[in-house]
Amino acid sequence: MSKMIQASTLNALMLGNFDRTISVKEFLRQGDVGLGTYTGLDGEAIFEDGVAYRATAEGNVTVMKPEDGVAFGTVAHFDEHVPQQHLTDIASVEMLKQKLEPYIQDNKNVFYILKGHAEFDAMHVRSCFACEKPYPTLSEAASQQREFHYAKVRGDLVAVYCPAYVNGINMPGWHFHFLSGDRTKGGHILGLSTSSLAFKLNRLDAYEIILPQNQEFARLNLCEDLSAKTAAVEGGAHR
Numbered sequence: 001m002s003k004m005i006q007a008s009t010l011n012a013l014m015l016g017n018f019d020r021t022i023s024v025k026e027f028l029r030q031g032d033v034g035l036g037t038y039t040g041l042d043g044e045a046i047f048e049d050g051v052a053y054r055a056t057a058e059g060n061v062t063v064m065k066p067e068d069g070v071a072f073g074t075v076a077h078f079d080e081h082v083p084q085q086h087l088t089d090i091a092s093v094e095m096l097k098q099k100l101e102p103y104i105q106d107n108k109n110v111f112y113i114l115k116g117h118a119e120f121d122a123m124h125v126r127s128c129f130a131c132e133k134p135y136p137t138l139s140e141a142a143s144q145q146r147e148f149h150y151a152k153v154r155g156d157l158v159a160v161y162c163p164a165y166v167n168g169i170n171m172p173g174w175h176f177h178f179l180s181g182d183r184t185k186g187g188h189i190l191g192l193s194t195s196s197l198a199f200k201l202n203r204l205d206a207y208e209i210i211l212p213q214n215q216e217f218a219r220l221n222l223c224e225d226l227s228a229k230t231a232a233v234e235g236g237a238h239r
Contacts, residue, residue: 003206004111004160005030006074011168011222012212013037013072014230016135019214020069024052027070030210033115035158035177036073038064041141042130044187046158046179047075048115053179055186057129057146061179074160074170076113079202087197093189096197097174100161103201109163111207116157116199123150125178125187142233148187155180157189157197167227169209171234190235 007021020039032050037043043054045064052064087099104112126147135141156179162170176189211217 001206002076002079002202002204003208004074004076004113004204006170006207006209007036007070008072008212008217009169009209009222010072010171010230011224011226012217012220014138014226014233015220016137017212017214017217017220018071018131018135019212019216020071021212022070022210023066024064024068024070025066027073027075028052031075031077033078033113033158034073034075035160035175037071037128039069039071040130040132041071041128041135041138044125044127044177045070045073046177046186047073048156048158048179053183053186055125055127055177055179057127059146059148059185061183061186076202076204078113078115080200082200082202085199085201087199089195090197091193093176093191096176096192100174104161107203109165111163111204112161113202113204114157114159114161114199116159116197117155118157118194118197119152119154120150120192120194121152122191122193123153123155123178124148124189124191125150125185126190127187138233139229147190148185150180150185153180153185155185157199168222168225171230175234
């Protein structure tokens with residue numbers, strides 16, 4: 001059975017629990033494709049083909065070491081044998097979500113992970129600066145994020161879809177990260193456009209969460225409704 005593995009919870013991240021949940025090495029044993037962020041909110045994580053990439057707020061991409069830490073993320077072992085699909089004339093993130101709807105509409109109560117590739121006419125990404133203790137909330141940290149605009153850039157799109165009932169545990173709906181083909185640019189996607197996207201989609205019917213072991217996590221109130229703040233951070237609406 002295909003399984004999504006998650007490190008920590010979204011509400012814990014929103015409340016500023018940026019400590020290490022699991023090592024990069026151990027996380028990549030759980031899956032080879034996914035996304036997230038690292039200890040201290042140090043950049044945007046793109047896990048692809050078993051490699052942990054970090055898209056930084058300085059505008060570059062580095063490869064993380066096995067002993068580095070993941071604060072929050074989702075991964076799965078990706079089945080490359082599924083058929084490749086194509087979408088055309090994608091003018092925005094919202095349009096991409098609409099065009100993906102037919103592929104998930106039969107069952108929106110399970111999880112999906114997507115790998116795509118395209119030459120993007122426009123790509124708009126963001127990444128946050130690393131934080132030190134005492135950590136701010138994610139909303140506060142995101143107010144200092146750096147945004148980058150690229151034109152005519154070829155690269156990969158990694159995306160995760162979570163059902164609505166995991167609200168607060170993870171982000172309901174689609175979450176997209178980008179990594180350029182030359183592995184020098186990347187981040188959390190705020191906007192994009194492309195005439196053609198080739199992609200493969202995996203459905204995941206099992207879900208497992210690895211919870212943080214730090215004392216700060218133990219004291220958090222994870223029942224607070226942070227959906228509005230989460231939506232603002234996700235889409236850059238705080239700007």
